[in-house]
Amino acid sequence: MEARLAALQGRVPPSRTSQPVHQTPDIRTQAQQAQDLLTRLTAEVAIDESWERGGQVTLQDYRLPDSDDSEDEEKAIQRVLQQLTEEAALDEASGFNIPAEPVLQAQAKACRAEPEAQATALRPTAEEEELPWCCICNEDATLRCAGCDGDLYCVRCFREGHDAFELKEHQTSAYRPPHAGQVH
Numbered sequence: 021m022e023a024r025l026a027a028l029q030g031r032v033p034p035s036r037t038s039q040p041v042h043q044t045p046d047i048r049t050q051a052q053q054a055q056d057l058l059t060r061l062t063a064e065v066a067i068d069e070s071w072e073r074g075g076q077v078t079l080q081d082y083r084l085p086d087s088d089d090s091e092d093e094e095k096a097i098q099r100v101l102q103q104l105t106e107e108a109a110l111d112e113a114s115g116f117n118i119p120a121e122p123v124l125q126a127q128a129k130a131c132r133a134e135p136e137a138q139a140t141a142l143r144p145t146a147e148e149e150e151l152p153w154c155c156i157c158n159e160d161a162t163l164r165c166a167g168c169d170g171d172l173y174c175v176r177c178f179r180e181g182h183d184a185f186e187l188k189e190h191q192t193s194a195y196r197p198p199h200a201g202q203v204h
Contacts, residue, residue: 152197
């Protein structure tokens with residue numbers, strides 16, 4: 021099989037090739053090879069046993085270096101809560117605070133309650149220039165979807181995109197592009 025594969029690949033069949041130069045022939049007898057193998061295995065077993073003896077885990081290994089043995093569970097909980105409160109205050113002061121989920125739920129309720137007010141809040145500031153075309157096909161936009169972060173759509177793309185994903189609860193408002201001379 022190897023000879024046929026080598027012939028198909030255009031190589032010399034392995035039966036006709038000489039042994040690679042980088043492999044020196046083993047001139048030891050079988051008894052010497054067996055003895056060397058046993059010696060190597062006993063050395064490996066000795067290494068494994070030395071690791072197993074030192075591997076005993078005790079209760080002291082689970083104690084934190086800065087923990088007090090007399091500290092009970094309530095004190096530990098209070099200490100952790102105090103530490104988390106301090107970290108949250110630092111995050112908020114540095115501006116790296118991640119909003120919690122209740123804030124997202126409040127925004128969702130506000131989205132359902134007053135979609136027109138939300139649509140005006142989502143409009144870009146003077147720094148950001150809003151392009152007056154559909155975010156999908158670049159036709160002139162006629163609708164703004166409050167449920168899609170105020171994205172602009174033409175009627176066709178809005179229907180195709182929202183009907184396909186069953187997003188019928190998204191609130192829309194009419195969009196009129198600003199005139200060229202008008203400042204945002």
